Amino acid sequence: MVDVVVVGLGPAGIVAAHVLASAGLSVVAAQARADAGGRAALVSPAPTVRTHDAEEALPHLSPQAGRDEIGGSKLLAAPQAYRLDEWSLRGRSTADRCGGALPTDADLVDWPIGLDDLAPWYDLVERAMAVGARPPTPWTDRMSRAARSLGWEPFAAPAAASKDASGLLDDSGVEIMPATVTALLRGSTGAITGVEYVDALEVTRTLACRAVVVAASVIPTVRLLLLSDITAAGKVGRWFMSHNSFVVHGDFPGVDLGRRDAGPASAVAVAEFEGGGFDHTGLGFLGGSILQAAMTGPWTDDRVPGAAAGLDPATTNGAEPEAWVRANHASIGTVWAQPDQLPRWDNAIDLDPVHRDAAGRPVARVTFALADDDARRWEFLSERAAQWLRESGARTTWRPPLAAQPLGTHLYGGARMGDSPETSVVDSFGRFHDVPGLVIVGSSTFPTTGGRGPVETIEALSWRSATQLVEDLR
Ligand SMILES: Cc1cc2nc3c(=O)[nH]c(=O)nc-3n(C[C@H](O)[C@H](O)[C@H](O)COP(=O)(O)OP(=O)(O)OC[C@H]3O[C@@H](n4cnc5c(N)ncnc54)[C@H](O)[C@@H]3O)c2cc1C
Numbered sequence: 001m002v003d004v005v006v007v008g009l010g011p012a013g014i015v016a017a018h019v020l021a022s023a024g025l026s027v028v029a030a031q032a033r034a035d036a037g038g039r040a041a042l043v044s045p046a047p048t049v050r051t052h053d054a055e056e057a058l059p060h061l062s063p064q065a066g067r068d069e070i071g072g073s074k075l076l077a078a079p080q081a082y083r084l085d086e087w088s089l090r091g092r093s094t095a096d097r098c099g100g101a102l103p104t105d106a107d108l109v110d111w112p113i114g115l116d117d118l119a120p121w122y123d124l125v126e127r128a129m130a131v132g133a134r135p136p137t138p139w140t141d142r143m144s145r146a147a148r149s150l151g152w153e154p155f156a157a158p159a160a161a162s163k164d165a166s167g168l169l170d171d172s173g174v175e176i177m178p179a180t181v182t183a184l185l186r187g188s189t190g191a192i193t194g195v196e197y198v199d200a201l202e203v204t205r206t207l208a209c210r211a212v213v214v215a216a217s218v219i220p221t222v223r224l225l226l227l228s229d230i231t232a233a234g235k236v237g238r239w240f241m242s243h244n245s246f247v248v249h250g251d252f253p254g255v256d257l258g259r260r261d262a263g264p265a266s267a268v269a270v271a272e273f274e275g276g277g278f279d280h281t282g283l284g285f286l287g288g289s290i291l292q293a294a295m296t297g298p299w300t301d302d303r304v305p306g307a308a309a310g311l312d313p314a315t316t317n318g319a320e321p322e323a324w325v326r327a328n329h330a331s332i333g334t335v336w337a338q339p340d341q342l343p344r345w346d347n348a349i350d351l352d353p354v355h356r357d358a359a360g361r362p363v364a365r366v367t368f369a370l371a372d373d374d375a376r377r378w379e380f381l382s383e384r385a386a387q388w389l390r391e392s393g394a395r396t397t398w399r400p401p402l403a404a405q406p407l408g409t410h411l412y413g414g415a416r417m418g419d420s421p422e423t424s425v426v427d428s429f430g431r432f433h434d435v436p437g438l439v440i441v442g443s444s445t446f447p448t449t450g451g452r453g454p455v456e457t458i459e460a461l462s463w464r465s466a467t468q469l470v471e472d473l474r
Helices: 011-022 072-076 086-090 115-128 138-149 218-227 301-308 321-331 372-391 455-473
Strands: 002-007 027-031 048-050 175-186 192-199 204-214 246-251 267-270 291-294 332-337 348-356 362-367 396-398 438-440
Touching: 002 011, 002 175, 002 192, 002 455, 011 027, 011 072, 011 204, 011 455, 048 348, 115 455, 138 267, 138 291, 138 332, 138 372, 175 204, 175 218, 204 218, 204 455, 218 348, 218 362, 246 372, 291 372, 301 321, 321 332, 332 372, 372 396, 438 455
Parallel strands: 002 027, 002 204, 027 175, 048 362, 204 438
Antiparallel strands: 175 192, 192 204, 246 332, 246 396, 267 291, 291 332, 348 362
């Protein structure tokens, strides 16, 4: 018997394991092993996807973007490290003040905690991850000048010093177990008693514990709960959200923008078009996004088709778009956004009744569609991004068409946090309302997305949840 099993060692699990073990608890952290694709067959088999309940869900070509190893998906990240803004936590109660229309099918709620509650945990994370701004580049300087001339207030995006937070585990006493947790075990009272897992030799075993912290990221967390028959009366898997990140490109003929100089962590951002930052009257949507300009590295072959999507033949003088992008890549600059998406009951994750993984267990089924307000938010924000690029000297701008991203890089929901068991799955500490000993950390608990990256908030909430669990287990 150990005190706590932590499921998953991405940023959420690393922080939780560090805090729990540092407090003297015995902690075993199970981490699945990636296959050649960076994802583990039993944890992240490709889900099936459909747009609504009446549609047949089809297997997606690949798993969600991410990594199954110590460090998790943050190993692929910039890693930008943002605090959320006040609107993201108070979107429901401030909707009227923003002048925005709340769609009748959206279920927007305030978080049960505010930025004041999160601030000390953000402070701890920023110290531990050495968060700060990267030096400016010629491109970010150019875009800063353009933003100021539009009357906006540009700022350098905060970034963690390293993608790899696993240093927090050094000398912590956490026992790392290469294993995939396949079920959460409960006793006759319904409380957690242990986990079932498949070890490195593919033998199924069990481990007894007093509490489990599930830090498996959104889709694997929901799947593990449902495979363990933990449903919170049908609420597990609901209010699933995704950042439908989008880009707008601009060309600066004859200017070498220095694409090779820096990665996406060296970004300049503006927050004027985030949820609480502007009057939404008549716009038909709530929320928004920060807009960011960064050099996202050289144009690798796989990125060319995306950059060429939406290019007008008038811009390329009739040249084939992909060939034109290859020839002009040094003078193409990009602004990108991570727009809010409102929570909806019908956007959900459940277990697929047909499709199974290598061990014969149901894969996750994702039901996800964009709504009219998503399209209006995209129209509005992409015009502001284009305006920013034009102000900085772009001859012309273009954007790929809006497309739903059910398996994007930033996913949210499925185990919503709130004060009431009637309308949420976990409390503000990630404690499951009706399963003693079960704590969920990660963006599955977020009631809203926010218009910025999630990882620093995931880490801050995990620190807060683990600190509370230490108290609970005393
Ligand atoms: C390409 C990319 C770029 C990104 N850039 C940014 C950025 O710049 N800024 C930002 O804020 N966010 C960014 N993100 C998002 C961020 O990386 C994720 O939100 C964050 O990593 C989620 O942390 P997590 O610990 O909840 O989950 P993960 O990082 O996904 O880690 C979960 C871990 O749990 C393990 N696991 C799951 N199930 C089991 C199981 N049953 N048994 C054992 N182990 C299990 C997984 O193998 C994995 O290692 C990016 C994501 C991607 C993919």
